[in-house]
Amino acid sequence: MKIDVIGDVHGCLEELERLFQKLGYTKVHSNFTHPDGRIPVFVGDITDRGPHSIDVINLVYQMVIANQNALYVPGNHCNKLYRYFSGNPVQQRHGLETTVAEYEKLTSYQQDTVRSQFMHLYEQAPLYLQLPQANAIIAHAGIKQAYIGRTDKQVKSFVLYGDTTGEIHPDGRPIRRDWAQEYYGGTWIIYGHTPVLQPRIVHQTINIDTGCVFGNKLTAFRLPEEKITSVPSKQPFIEEKFTYFA
Numbered sequence: 001m002k003i004d005v006i007g008d009v010h011g012c013l014e015e016l017e018r019l020f021q022k023l024g025y026t027k028v029h030s031n032f033t034h035p036d037g038r039i040p041v042f043v044g045d046i047t048d049r050g051p052h053s054i055d056v057i058n059l060v061y062q063m064v065i066a067n068q069n070a071l072y073v074p075g076n077h078c079n080k081l082y083r084y085f086s087g088n089p090v091q092q093r094h095g096l097e098t099t100v101a102e103y104e105k106l107t108s109y110q111q112d113t114v115r116s117q118f119m120h121l122y123e124q125a126p127l128y129l130q131l132p133q134a135n136a137i138i139a140h141a142g143i144k145q146a147y148i149g150r151t152d153k154q155v156k157s158f159v160l161y162g163d164t165t166g167e168i169h170p171d172g173r174p175i176r177r178d179w180a181q182e183y184y185g186g187t188w189i190i191y192g193h194t195p196v197l198q199p200r201i202v203h204q205t206i207n208i209d210t211g212c213v214f215g216n217k218l219t220a221f222r223l224p225e226e227k228i229t230s231v232p233s234k235q236p237f238i239e240e241k242f243t244y245f246a
């Protein structure tokens, strides 16, 4: 099984299409396919903040659900959008407001379509993916070794929001622990969630959220080749959104 895991897209449709092209995919109608039958895997956070969240939902739905030639795991932004579409009270902040603004411009027929597409996509998705044929685990914010195989509440929070302590920095960002430093498994753990300027490899883990929506780049990690492929972002660069690891 050959996979191309794609980092946080956050509504950056043009960059996603360029990345597929660079990876050797061909677009046929609303579907990208690879001549070698490679499987794209979306690491979550497909919407919010970027310019084309609704179109990205439609594309991911077509690939994962309609054509069944791609895989998807949810991120924290997906979880929040799902709660919004379910009619739960959620704050329209941290990027959800841009997706809602796009959604509100649609006709009610289009709204019904995109809402049911996204809810279906989210409901069928596993919390994280274990792909032994690719020697990979894909989880939005990563997963610590002891949690692999579990899907309880504690694990769900970790996989969606990361290794947080519950404490925050003075500027409001959560204080994070670094689970990857304590991972000694031989299976790749591929994740996103925390924007970094360059893909960050620690042991057999890789963070491929290279902050496309904050103006850096959109990145894919290919297995079994262990190859990184990126395309530059078209969004304005916002340096303070990036985390620097010692």
Ligand SMILES: [Mn+2]
Residues within 6 Å of the ligand: 008, 045, 075, 076, 077, 140, 192, 193, 194
């Ligand atoms: Mn995230």
